[in-house]
Amino acid sequence: xxxxxxxxxxxxxxxxxxxxxxxxxxxxxxxxxxxxxxxxxxxxxxxxxxxxxxxxxxxxxxxxxxxxxxxxxxxxxxxxxxxxxxxxxxxxxxxxxxxxxxxxxxxxxxxxxxxxxxxxxxxxxxxxxxxxxxxxxxxxxxxx
Amino acid sequence: xxxxxxxxxxxxxxxxxxxxxxxxxxxxxxxxxxxxxxxxxxxxxxxxxxxxxxxxxxxxxxxxxxxxxxxxxxxxxxxxxxxxxxxxxxxxxxxxxxxxxxxxxxxxxxxxxxxxxxxxxxxxxxxxxxxxxxxxxxxxxxxxxxxxxxxx
Numbered sequence: 001x002x003x004x005x006x007x008x009x010x011x012x013x014x015x016x017x018x019x020x021x022x023x024x025x026x027x028x029x030x031x032x033x034x035x036x037x038x039x040x041x042x043x044x045x046x047x048x049x050x051x052x053x054x055x056x057x058x059x060x061x062x063x064x065x066x067x068x069x070x071x072x073x074x075x076x077x078x079x080x081x082x083x084x085x086x087x088x089x090x091x092x093x094x095x096x097x098x099x100x101x102x103x104x105x106x107x108x109x110x111x112x113x114x115x116x117x118x119x120x121x122x123x124x125x126x127x128x129x130x131x132x133x134x135x136x137x138x139x140x141x142x143x144x
Numbered sequence: 145x146x147x148x149x150x151x152x153x154x155x156x157x158x159x160x161x162x163x164x165x166x167x168x169x170x171x172x173x174x175x176x177x178x179x180x181x182x183x184x185x186x187x188x189x190x191x192x193x194x195x196x197x198x199x200x201x202x203x204x205x206x207x208x209x210x211x212x213x214x215x216x217x218x219x220x221x222x223x224x225x226x227x228x229x230x231x232x233x234x235x236x237x238x239x240x241x242x243x244x245x246x247x248x249x250x251x252x253x254x255x256x257x258x259x260x261x262x263x264x265x266x267x268x269x270x271x272x273x274x275x276x277x278x279x280x281x282x283x284x285x286x287x288x289x290x291x292x293x294x295x296x
Contacts, residue, residue, distance in 0.1 A: 021185060027183065027185065030182070030183040031183040031184065033179070033183070034176070034179045034180040034182070034183035034184075034214065035180065035183070035213050035214045036214050036216040037213070037216075039231065051230050052230070052266060059233070060232075060233030060234075060235065060236065061210055061213045061233065061236065062183075062184060064210050064236050064238075065184040065186070065208065065209070065210040066184070066185075068208060068209035068210050069184065069185075069186045069188070069208070071209075072186075072188060072208075072209065073188070077190060077199075077200040077201070078200075078201060080240075081209055081240055082239065082240055083237070083238065083239050083240070084209055084210075084236075084237075084238040084240075085235070085236070085237040085238070086235055086236065086237075087234065087235035087292075088232070088233055088234060088235050133235075
């Protein structure tokens with residue numbers, strides 16, 4: 001675990017530590033079992049091709065889980081995730097590494113809470129943003 | 145297979161908007177949280193290490209942010225046949241209000257918030273936006289999830 005980040009340490013424009021994921025078909029089966037989403041486009045190649053796809057694709061919700069981890073890794077145990085949004089614009093296939101990235105877009109106080117908004121996204125090996133989104137978090141203060 | 149130019153009518157939209165699912169309740173088991181965290185590849189001790197999790201603000205094992213996706217069987221019964229066999233997930237938007245802890249009993253109710261259609265790369269696509277509200281055993285709303293389903 002990285003050290004706890006505090007609201008005072010954050011500046012607008014700063015990047016979140018990136019997170020590389022290397023999903024496999026095995027992981028998609030594992031995720032299907034854990035989430036209960038057994039839709040065959042995520043692990044059955046013939047079924048996926050019959051659905052006008054090139055092959056199995058990642059569950060959208062697994063991609064949002066990767067973005068969730070990007071944010072929760074950064075905010076540490078004292079940070080609180082308030083909002084996690086993303087759109088599945090491009091498809092990602094098992095066997096291809098994807099990198100979760102983020103940057104701080106706004107730092108502010110609201111109702112006595114120290115808040116940060118982030119732009120977050122998943123980038124494929126070609127550098128394309130397949131899954132844009134944003135997150136809002138509450139961070140602890142050095143002042144307590 | 146030919147693609148029709150349009151599927152949705154204003155009448156269908158009016159019938160569907162605001163429709164709610166039956167409530168579904170799921171007990172949050174520690175082992176399920178662990179399996180879910182393993183499946184997404186997240187080794188955060190808050191999900192898997194009771195001793196470490198107790199030292200944090202939440203005071204024990206909590207679920208990862210998207211864990212509530214595993215509440216299955218929240219079915220919205222449309223008053224008409226959505227005659228497209230294929231489905232894609234368009235995106236999701238979570239808002240969090242309380243942590244989800246091992247041992248919680250979570251009840252989910254989904255509501256149709258939006259229904260529209262558009263022609264795209266995959267032919268005619270229907271977009272259905274649902275809002276699912278998750279409530280714990282103390283009647284606290286723990287999270288809402290707005291999700292867009294694409295049928296094509």
